[in-house]
Amino acid sequence: MVQEHEPVLLAEAVGGLAVRSGGVYVDGNVGLGGHAAAVLAASAPDGRLIGFDWDAAAIERAAERLASFGDRAELVRDNFTALGSYLEERGLAAVDGILLDLGISSFQLDASGRGFSFLRDEPLDMRMDQRRPATAADLVNTLSARELADILYYYGEERQARRIAARIVAHRQQARITTTAALAEIVAQAVPRRFHPRRIHVATRTFQALRIAVNGELDNLRALLRDAWRYLKPGGRICVISFHSLEDRLVKAAFAGAPALKALTKRPITPTAAEKRRNPRSRSARLRIAVRREVGHGA
Numbered sequence: 001m002v003q004e005h006e007p008v009l010l011a012e013a014v015g016g017l018a019v020r021s022g023g024v025y026v027d028g029n030v031g032l033g034g035h036a037a038a039v040l041a042a043s044a045p046d047g048r049l050i051g052f053d054w055d056a057a058a059i060e061r062a063a064e065r066l067a068s069f070g071d072r073a074e075l076v077r078d079n080f081t082a083l084g085s086y087l088e089e090r091g092l093a094a095v096d097g098i099l100l101d102l103g104i105s106s107f108q109l110d111a112s113g114r115g116f117s118f119l120r121d122e123p124l125d126m127r128m129d130q131r132r133p134a135t136a137a138d139l140v141n142t143l144s145a146r147e148l149a150d151i152l153y154y155y156g157e158e159r160q161a162r163r164i165a166a167r168i169v170a171h172r173q174q175a176r177i178t179t180t181a182a183l184a185e186i187v188a189q190a191v192p193r194r195f196h197p198r199r200i201h202v203a204t205r206t207f208q209a210l211r212i213a214v215n216g217e218l219d220n221l222r223a224l225l226r227d228a229w230r231y232l233k234p235g236g237r238i239c240v241i242s243f244h245s246l247e248d249r250l251v252k253a254a255f256a257g258a259p260a261l262k263a264l265t266k267r268p269i270t271p272t273a274a275e276k277r278r279n280p281r282s283r284s285a286r287l288r289i290a291v292r293r294e295v296g297h298g299a
């Protein structure tokens with residue numbers, strides 16, 4: 001059975017947004033609607049939530065989950081980078097809070113059949129939004145060894161990047177790489193036994209790196225963070241839950257670098273030991289919160 005996606009740092013994120021009745025909130029990663037439901041409950045009776053997700057399956061499930069909130073919940077199947085144009089179209093100048101819960105959901109990982117995990121043998125796709133042009137198979141079968149090594153090194157912080165890239169290129173000259181199992185096997189063979197990590201699977205970083213590249217995850221985050229302050233009312237909050245240091249670094253720098261924002265978390269908030277035990281996916285989660293300053297700061 002597929003495990004339901006348990007929302008990570010739920011109380012901390014809803015508290016961080018300072019949710020109140022009548023507020024308008026944006027959830028950039030609505031997923032299965034766990035955080036969104038909590039925001040809608042906390043903003044009753046008349047708060048509103050605009051939830052973005054670019055995965056059609058996620059939007060369908062979120063719609064079911066949030067149906068009881070009626071028209072207080074509005075779902076948009078799009079990249080969260082479309083937020084600015086969406087608000088403009090709606091004539092909404094700014095909102096009271098923005099929440100991002102980055103990465104993929106356990107549904108996508110375990111049950112989407114789209115090749116996010118090396119634990120299952122599936123087509124090597126990795127697109128969260130199936131309208132995106134290139135799959136992970138397209139990348140591993142067409143990029144140069146240099147380009148692949150750069151992706152693995154920068155997005156996976158994989159120190160064996162060159163070895164893995166060289167093995168991928170050698171392998172595809174015999175046969176196209178089309179499945180997660182084939183890729184995981186190539187990585188395992190490329191990395192000498194003595195360099196296999198002890199705590200994680202040897203292919204973990206490669207899979208993370210390809211997923212980030214296929215979905216343009218860091219570019220999307222950078223784009224949203226650059227403009228987020230514009231979409232917030234004075235006193236409005238932004239909460240970002242990230243799952244690896246590449247994302248957390250971007251969030252920290254964006255909060256420190258935007259004159260209109262004031263970071264409320266010097267260090268990121270992390271899950272309690274109890275949450276980590278209950279929900280292993282939360283282990284690497286980090287939440288940072290910032291508030292839009294009152295007028296007169298870069299507006």
Ligand SMILES: C[S@@+](CC[C@H](N)C(=O)[O-])C[C@H]1O[C@@H](n2cnc3c(N)ncnc32)[C@H](O)[C@@H]1O
Pocket residue numbers: 005006007008028029030031032033034035036052053054055058078079080081101102103104105128220
């Ligand atoms: C970790 S899950 C969110 C889970 C959600 N908070 C919940 O409680 O169910 C991340 C979701 O964000 C979506 N996503 C990731 N990047 C996105 C982007 N740039 N634009 C829109 N949705 C995105 C994924 O498709 C996935 O459903």
